[in-house]
Amino acid sequence: xxxxxxxxxxxxxxxxxxxxKGKVAQTPDEAFQIAAEYGSTVVVKAQVxxxxxxxxxxxxxxxxxxxxxxxxxxxxGMDIKGYPxxxxxxxxxxxxxxxxxxxxxxxxxxxxxxxxxSPAGGIEIEEVAKQTPEKVLKLRVNPLTGLLPFHARQVSGxxxxxxxxxxQAESIFKKLYNLYFQADLTLAxxxxxxxxxxGELVALDAKVSIDDNGLDRHPEFEKYKEFSGTEKIEEEAKxxxxxxxxxxxxxxxxxxxxxxxxxxxDLVKFYGGQPANFLDIxxxxxxxxxxxxxxxxxxxPNVKAICFNIFGGITRGDDVANGIxxxxxxxxxxxxxxxxxxxxxxxxxxxxxxxxxxxxxxSMTEVVKKAIELSKAA
Amino acid sequence: xxxxxxxxxxxxxxxxxxxxxSFHARQMKEYGTKIVAxxxxxxxxxxxxGVPVFDSVKEAKEATGANCSVIYVPPAxxxxxxxxxxxxxxxxxxxxxxxxxxxxxxxxxxYLKTTxxxxxxxxxxxxITPGKCKVGIMPxxxxxxxxxxxxxxxxxxxxxxxxxxxxxxxxxxxxxGIGGDPVIGTDFVDVLALFxxxxxxxxxxxxxxxxxxxxxxxxAFIKAEISKPVVAFIAGQTAPPGKRMGHAGAIISGxxxxxxxxxxTFRKVGVSVASTPAEIPVxxxxxxxxxxxxxxxxxxxxxxxxxxxxxxxAAKGNHLKKTPALAARGRRKR
Numbered sequence: 179x180x181x182x183x184x185x186x187x188x189x190x191x192x193x194x195x196x197x198x199k200g201k202v203a204q205t206p207d208e209a210f211q212i213a214a215e216y217g218s219t220v221v222v223k224a225q226v227x228x229x230x231x232x233x234x235x236x237x238x239x240x241x242x243x244x245x246x247x248x249x250x251x252x253x254x255g256m257d258i259k260g261y262p263x264x265x266x267x268x269x270x271x272x273x274x275x276x277x278x279x280x281x282x283x284x285x286x287x288x289x290x291x292x293x294x295x296s297p298a299g300g301i302e303i304e305e306v307a308k309q310t311p312e313k314v315l316k317l318r319v320n321p322l323t324g325l326l327p328f329h330a331r332q333v334s335g336x337x338x339x340x341x342x343x344x345x346q347a348e349s350i351f352k353k354l355y356n357l358y359f360q361a362d363l364t365l366a367x368x369x370x371x372x373x374x375x376x377g378e379l380v381a382l383d384a385k386v387s388i389d390d391n392g393l394d395r396h397p398e399f400e401k402y403k404e405f406s407g408t409e410k411i412e413e414e415a416k417x418x419x420x421x422x423x424x425x426x427x428x429x430x431x432x433x434x435x436x437x438x439x440x441x442x443x444d445l446v447k448f449y450g451g452q453p454a455n456f457l458d459i460x461x462x463x464x465x466x467x468x469x470x471x472x473x474x475x476x477x478x479p480n481v482k483a484i485c486f487n488i489f490g491g492i493t494r495g496d497d498v499a500n501g502i503x504x505x506x507x508x509x510x511x512x513x514x515x516x517x518x519x520x521x522x523x524x525x526x527x528x529x530x531x532x533x534x535x536x537x538x539x540x541s542m543t544e545v546v547k548k549a550i551e552l553s554k555a556a
Numbered sequence: 557x558x559x560x561x562x563x564x565x566x567x568x569x570x571x572x573x574x575x576x577x578s579f580h581a582r583q584m585k586e587y588g589t590k591i592v593a594x595x596x597x598x599x600x601x602x603x604x605x606g607v608p609v610f611d612s613v614k615e616a617k618e619a620t621g622a623n624c625s626v627i628y629v630p631p632a633x634x635x636x637x638x639x640x641x642x643x644x645x646x647x648x649x650x651x652x653x654x655x656x657x658x659x660x661x662x663x664x665x666x667y668l669k670t671t672x673x674x675x676x677x678x679x680x681x682x683x684i685t686p687g688k689c690k691v692g693i694m695p696x697x698x699x700x701x702x703x704x705x706x707x708x709x710x711x712x713x714x715x716x717x718x719x720x721x722x723x724x725x726x727x728x729x730x731x732x733g734i735g736g737d738p739v740i741g742t743d744f745v746d747v748l749a750l751f752x753x754x755x756x757x758x759x760x761x762x763x764x765x766x767x768x769x770x771x772x773x774x775x776a777f778i779k780a781e782i783s784k785p786v787v788a789f790i791a792g793q794t795a796p797p798g799k800r801m802g803h804a805g806a807i808i809s810g811x812x813x814x815x816x817x818x819x820x821t822f823r824k825v826g827v828s829v830a831s832t833p834a835e836i837p838v839x840x841x842x843x844x845x846x847x848x849x850x851x852x853x854x855x856x857x858x859x860x861x862x863x864x865x866x867x868x869x870a871a872k873g874n875h876l877k878k879t880p881a882l883a884a885r886g887r888r889k890r
Contacts, residue, residue, distance in 0.1 A: 284658060286738050286768040286805075289665045304810045321662040359659050391631065391804060392657035421802040425794070436736060436802025437710020437765055440791035444815075445832055447794045456795070458802040461654065461711075489712040489719070491681065492576070492693045521695045521715060542716060543834050 702727015
């Protein structure tokens with residue numbers, strides 16, 4: 179789960195990482211009031227779950243409360259890469275002496291948390307790594323020892339010359355690293371981490387992703403669930419125990435298992451169709467899940483045909499078949515359905531479907547071709 | 557032969573009294589797996605479908621001489637279950653449970669390096685050496701013994717591939733799902749090395765997906781160390797970047813980990829990459845054809861095909877109890 183900048187900064191503040199003064203506004207008037215209260219130059223920043231806000235015009239400097247209101251009005255109406263802006267963060271503008279990049283994330287290759295640091299902050303780290311790899315330090319930390327003082331000295335020495343700044347930085351590294359583990363993060367990023375003209379370190383921006391698998395033990399993050407655009411549907415799906423990602427095509431796919439779901443989408447494309455979504459109904463058998471899945475798919479007006487691809491293992495075919503029958507009876511879908519159902523309790527499943535005149539294909543290729551054919555006929 | 561598990565493997569089921577644990581313990585037992593004990597803290601002394609239940613893995617191991625454990629406990633208790641199994645020195649631990657926090661798995665991974673335990677998973681379907689032993693949740697009836705080693709990051713997609721192989725009369729030495737999480741105990745490279753040293757395995761099928769660099773490392777390893785032909789398939793060609801596709805590990809991030817990159821990397825090292833799951837048996841057949849030694853086992857598998865199709869309907873694993881002579885020969889101790 180991705181956090182908004184203001185939420186990430188809240189976590190940083192709790193962890194003792196210095197952040198600039200800031201407040202969230204949902205209306206231009208609120209933005210005006212915050213700027214008036216600060217009485218200084220502020221930055222108005224769109225709160226959306228996507229990168230490249232600056233380039234899209236979602237981050238603007240404002241000198242006065244009036245100007246803040248004006249900028250907030252513009253930004254609050256924006257749509258950045260499909261994410262409508264519903265909140266802006268108003269923060270005090272900093273007097274920047276230098277900008278660095280700092281993050282803690284997972285290095286999948288070594289299976290270790292890695293600290294990534296660069297003195298070239300404020301721009302995309304992937305770009306820096308590509309153009310000037312010598313400016314990027316990647317320090318892997320054994321999770322059993324955690325971040326040790328020598329690790330912190332190594333990173334601070336790479337970023338800064340000044341002794342006092344190094345000390346401040348080392349304390350921030352330690353806090354960010356600990357936050358990564360305590361809050362079950364998959365990414366904790368500060369870009370830029372600035373040194374102000376007064377010689378103080380401040381996290382000017384904050385990007386945090388929380389591991390979905392860790393959410394259960396963090397009820398305190400419930401309040402951070404703010405979604406916009408297609409995220410809303412994806413979140414609803416998650417609540418129903420489904421994993422859903424919206425795509426642009428017209429063939430709705432309902433599959434069990436993530437790998438098979440991806441392979442089904444790929445096969446739709448391979449045979450000249452366009453998948454409307456990724457949808458994994460997950461491992462356990464529950465007819466209700468199938469109904470929830472059908473509802474989500476049918477809510478997409480682009481969908482012209484539905485393609486079920488079920489390979490029973492831990493999922494039992496008869497449960498899915500019962501779900502399909504129930505869904506067809508209650509939702510009365512107008513779009514045609516193609517079904518493939520094999521594996522655990524396959525015969526039982528096919529019998530259930532036959533009773534309501536639904537036929538199940540045996541091969542994935544067949545069902546995908548059939549779904550494409552149906553979508554074209556519609 | 558086959559890798560990691562065979563008819564001698566003695567299995568403890570951690571979480572045997574739970575819904576999934578009890579169901580799959582029965583299924584494994586029916587298949588012929590030696591399920592010697594179950595563990596559920598607080599339920600020691602009971603029996604679950606005739607299998608003795610113990611309070612701890614230590615007691616279960618001491619009483620039965622088990623050398624493998626399979627974990628079905630809920631995610632909040634799963635890392636504890638892995639540590640417990642490793643702590644008593646079980647050489648093989650298979651974690652089926654999905655939803656383990658990544659920061660916990662980071663620690664588990666590095667802790668296990670200090671032990672003799674190999675972990676498969678978490679978030680995986682487990683593994684099966686057809687005709688001999690199943691430790692996991694896969695539908696056993698779709699497998700037949702034969703010359704193909706299958707490694708995969710996914711569950712049902714593995715079934716899909718195995719099913720296609722079996723319908724083409726091509727059997728499997730061992731099929732193993734390593735799991736879809738970013739931090740897993742055993743990766744492609746580990747399993748490739750095991751298949752390379754397994755006499756029954758003549759060709760390897762590797763099923764990858766978007767996210768991470770495991771496939772790239774596998775490709776480098778294949779180039780350097782693997783003499784057997786490898787056929788690959790990568791899922792997620794149509795996946796958009798930045799979105800987690802079900803599996804925690806299946807995400808294209810920062811522009812890397814795409815299917816196109818992985819396919820390209822495999823092709824460069826001479827791995828044939830299938831465009832669809834249905835194409836895999838065709839490529840495998842071609843690869844097997846290049847190896848003379850394998851003919852015996854292909855014939856063995858083909859003669860089983862008709863039997864299999866009939867038995868598939870019956871959905872029982874009984875037909876698998878008779879294994880081809882080839883598979884039984886030259887068994888190697890772990």
